[in-house]
Amino acid sequence: MALEKDVLDQLLDTLSRFVRERLVPLEHKVAEEDEIPPAIVEEMRAMGLFGLSIPEEYGGLGLSMEEEVQVAFQIGQTSPAFRSLIGTNNGIGSQGIVIDGTEEQKRRYLPGMAAGEIIGSFALTEPEAGSDAGSLRTTARRDGDHYVLNGTKRYITNAPHAGLFTVFARTDLESRDARGVSAFLVEAGTPGLSLGPNDRKMGQKGAHTCDVIFEDCRVPASAILGGKEGQGFKTAMKVLDRGRLHISAVCVGAAERLIRDSLAYAMERKQFGQPIAEFQLVQAMLADSRTEAYAGRCMVLETARRKDAGQTVSTDAACCKLFCAEMVGRVADRAVQIHGGAGYIADYGIERFFRDVRLFRIYEGTTQIQQLVIARNMIREAR
Incomplete structure (x- = not known):
């Protein structure tokens, strides 16, 4: 069930502040200690982030697909570790139960998952x-x-x-x-x-x-x-469309974060007496990244809307996963290049993102699997 627009806007605004003020400052600590602080986990529970896609009748927020990807755009703009903690409860860990579980199974497990009490x-x-x-x-x-x-x-x-x-x-x-x-x-x-x-x-x-x-x-x-x-x-296949769209949206969020950081650095860093943002070859990298991230955002939103409308989106969801996972890798590579030596040093966090986003091309269906899904569906439809 879709939320009222003002309620959704409030949720997105709250999440944006939470990402910016609470999660981003902890990224280095989480990477160093390989652990998300328990206090942050509790805050995520209180915000309902473990039950975004779980129906309201079982204690979740019951977000539509379009609403969920908008949330993923926000949570994607920080370390993927934070998203991963809530990801399975909203995706492959719960949606099999939501779609194919018995009523007894739904009532036994979904409320605890929505509350973050069960991972x-x-x-x-x-x-x-x-x-x-x-x-x-x-x-x-x-x-x-x-x-x-x-x-x-x-x-x-x-x-x-x-x-x-x-x-x-x-x-x-x-x-x-x-x-x-x-x-x-x-x-x-x-x-x-x-x-x-x-x-x-x-x-x-x-x-x-x-x-x-x-x-x-x-x-x-x-x-x-x-x-x-x-x-x-069959159950596993049913949950893939939602999972692929969610991951695609996270890729878009990560790309937008990398672009923002790269632009800020390019405007501050000076070479030959001027900010490197004034150099056309740096501008080309920024422009390519912005264009690709925008294309990914549009693809994900359009496919999410079509899914909410009840249309079959298996091919398009695979297209989103293929494009966005590859896209964020290219954006991360350009971000390292724009930062130069600083991009290779851990202090700036760019090299961490470069490593983090590499996984998106592998899980929930590798790039190569997406290619096969897309092509085989095309052939089936043509016949």
Whole structure:
């Protein structure tokens, strides 16, 4: 349900101040200590940021897709670690339950997720299965009124803090494709579920990932998402449009932050007796970045509006993810170049953003997967 315009404007204004006054000053600390301060987490809970996309009847804000991307434009203008903490609760960690969960599952988990009391985690990727989700090796064997899970999930966002895992496992042990995959809601602390050490990553310090390991982990049959076997891959596909648009909007926000910082630096930094912003080759980099970020913003907003109108946007959402993830990488590269030596030094934060945004081209579907999705949909539509 869309908010009244004045309510949305107030939310966006409050979030903008929160990002500028509370989060940006903490970016270096979060990167150095690899942790978001607990006080900030509490503030994010109080603002309702963990339940942006969760329906109001379950305690969330119930934002439309257009409203959610506008929020993502704002939260994207600071370290991605802050967005990552709330991201799974608003995206892949909750939307499977919202879309395909039973009413009992929705009432059991969504209010806690909306309040930030439960952190959701989406356990799909494995050591030998990422983009090819149909080749999952984690199994879920039926044993009376329970399923027994065995397997390992890799690079699972927010796993170290998660209270609930949406786990994809093969229930049809004879199948070799996605049709034999089901989704399970597995609570943290379930016997047989354990976590590996936190991953040491290239960037996005403060956003934590690790392996999730299942060794004869018994869960009740009621834990299967939606109460049906063989629907797991379909559920995963259903949440992708929203997830891809959300990430695209975060990329736009990050690009706009980098452009703002680059412009400010170029106007202050002097060479040959004048600000480097006066040099045409620097101006070209600024102009290219501004143009691409604007194009990304327009793409995301238009696709979000069409999704809210009930139109099928799978191809366009993939276009947004492809363009915006690649775009923010180019903007970050130009930002380093504009800053020169300062862009390579940690004090300015530009090199941190350069590393942080690299991940956007990989998760929630790599650039190459987006290309395949777009082209295959084009061919299907033409036929």
